[in-house]
Amino acid sequence: MAEPATRALALSMGDPAGIGPDVALACYAARKEWQTPPFFFIGDPDVLLARAEALGLCVPVRGCEPEQAVSIFDEALPVLPVTCISPVVAGAPDSANAGAVIEAIEAAVSLTRAGRTSAVVTCPIAKSVLYDAGFAFPGHTEFLADIAARDGRGPYHPVMLLSGPKLNAVPVTIHIPLKDVPAALTPDLVYETCTITARDLRERFAIPSPRLALAGLNPHAGEGGALGLEDDAIIRPVVERLKAEGIDAVGPLPADTMFHDRARATYDVAICMYHDQALIPAKALGFDDSVNATLGLPFIRTSPDHGTAFPIAGKGLARADSLLAALQLAERLATASAGETR
Known part of the structure; x- marks a missing residue:
């Protein structure tokens, strides 16, 4: 009781x-x-x-x-x-x-x-x-x-976590215009967001080894540079750094294939690069029972x-x-x- x-x-x-x-x-x-x-x-x-x-x-x-x-x-x-x-x-x-x-x-x-x-x-x-x-x-x-x-x-450094029964999602950049996201997205910002998320999932959410899936910024995660350079220049090096520090991280992943049932079973939190990339799937999958929790x-x-x-x-x-x-x-x-x- x-x-x-x-x-x-x-x-x-x-x-x-x-x-x-x-x-x-x-x-x-x-x-x-x-x-x-x-x-x-x-x-x-x-x-x-x-x-x-x-x-x-x-x-x-x-x-x-x-x-x-x-x-x-x-x-x-x-x-x-x-x-x-x-x-x-x-x-x-x-x-x-x-x-x-x-x-x-x-x-x-x-x-x-x-x-x-x-x-x-x-x-x-x-x-x-x-x-x-x-x-x-x-x-x-x-x-x-x-x-x-x-x-x-x-x-x-506050980190917005949208937590629902089907998805946990974090936007790296939050309340800024979409046109400003590429300039705001730096390796340090992505790294700090990920480390704060991993720490608070361990300490507050009792997930011993959080699995982070990082979404790409561009369609198809940049398609090897054909659809943008940010994914390989900014996000991929952060994933490697996180792995080297013992954090379970993968990416950058094409965002259009990250949120179906089988994909979500492979990670504990989706790290998204901008506001709507995180909030659209979070609200679509749990509009009435998702929670906004501030980490950090x-x-x-x-x-x-x-x-x-x-x-x-x-x-x-x-x-x-x-x-x-x-x-x-x-x-x-x-x-x-x-x-x-x-």
């Missing part, structure tokens, strides 16, 4: 006008049936109450300190209040609330770094809304790395692998599968990191 959790997960609200509140409420409402790990919501309690009413959910909400969250989780959804300064309308994002969104993320990280919570789970943000308020980062991942580096021990940070962070979905916010149409998977993965990684057994 599982031991009860001693620390709750910190769940930041994301954009309050999106489906973050919807799926958080759903995970709590079905906590017994779904075996939802104890979490507390960092966000505006009034938003939760209004959204619960709109969705027809009877969810009691109680403000508390993080240390109290586990003990009250059966009775009420624990909340660490962060107030939105502008009225929140489901489906209508407002940059006036960007400060509250950022404050919730920073609080989740701060509490986890202080050992008051076990891991960070983030609901989706709308970067365009945050940009309007002066947000200076390409995305959630880069912002989390910046927060982590405030301890003076950085910089940290000094704390555990997971997130549902979907966006804010403003058009369906507050309408009872959002599926909570991915947030549930993110919460469960965060608990599993936190338990492993603490050396506990469940």
Whole structure:
């Protein structure tokens, strides 16, 4: 029988006008049936109450300190209040609330770094809304790395892992235009991404000897130089270096033959060269239950692998599968990191 959790997960609200509140409420409402790990919501309690009413959910909400969250989780959804300064309308994002969104993320990280919570789970943000308020980062991942580096021990190299029941995939370059990928793709970047991935799969995911499959950048992995030189000049030498250091790595492989069932059985993680090369197969193979986990940070962070979905916010149409998977993965990684057994 599982031991009860001693620390709750910190769940930041994301954009309050999106489906973050919807799926958080759903995970709590079905906590017994779904075996939802104890979490507390960092966000505006009034938003939760209004959204619960709109969705027809009877969810009691109680403000508390993080240390109290586990003990009250059966009775009420624990909340660490962060107030939105502008009225929140489901489906209508407002940059006036960007400060509250950022404050919730920073609080989740701060509490986890202080050992008051076990891991960070983030609901989706709308970067365009945050940009309007002066947000200076390409995305959630880069912002989390910046927060982590405030301890003076950085910089940290965040690695995005899309983890699903059928595929683990990592993009080497993330939130940059496709036209900029070849220039950004350096041997050092590919190597560092691979070594961080291998280390965290060993230490956090309990895979003793992770098998890495590196995708080529160009069609047919460059076709011996006929379709581009990057595969032989950048990726292949990294594979050889990884092998020499005892890391199980193959590639560069043609990306169009890497993701069918037989191919996926030969590796533990696909290392992809750009955003969509990783996210298209990851979402095609596990749209509702894949999780975005950030590797390379000094704390555990997971997130549902979907966006804010403003058009369906507050309408009872959002599926909570991915947030549930993110919460469960965060608990599993936190338990492993603490050396506990469940």
